[in-house]
Amino acid sequence: MPNKIAGDRNSDGRGAFSVRSYEPYVFHLLFGVKRMNREIQRINPVGLYDPSPNGYTHVAIAPPGATIIYIAGQGGEDEQGNLVDDFATQLKQAFANLDTALNAAGARPEHVVKLTTLVVNHDESKLQHLGAEIEARWGDRPPTQTLIPVPRLALDRMLFEVDAVAVLA
Structure with a gap:
């Protein structure tokens, strides 16, 4: 039997x-x-401050057997590699580039569980731009995120870069 x-x-x-x-x-x-269920769980544990105004979640749990997708750092370059000198424009383009990479892997923004963002000469106004972009994309279910202020990035005039880990459950 x-x-x-x-x-x-x-x-x-x-x-x-x-x-x-x-x-x-x-x-x-x-x-x-x-x-565990087959969905990505996002948790802000009691005992840790509420990170939602800053555009992230403290913990993301991938379900067993999920496919993990790693997206390399995406900057604000357009398809021809051109950069503009404006932070907000580079930020939007970097997230559009992230969407393109996610789509190529069969994923969407809601599958992202971890972001690492690199910001040249970080300040509160840049954090506000980033928070608004995160909220527009993920609403009340943002991924985990580490923001790293840096003095420069790989290319001259590059002001923002984002890499991601996504999970297909």
């Missing part, structure tokens, strides 16, 4: 329970946690 445990009976008394009926219990015993 495939997928059966000998000696156990179904509720009708005619055969063994299937292994599948024990799966959640076995998972709990093996891994010490209850089986």
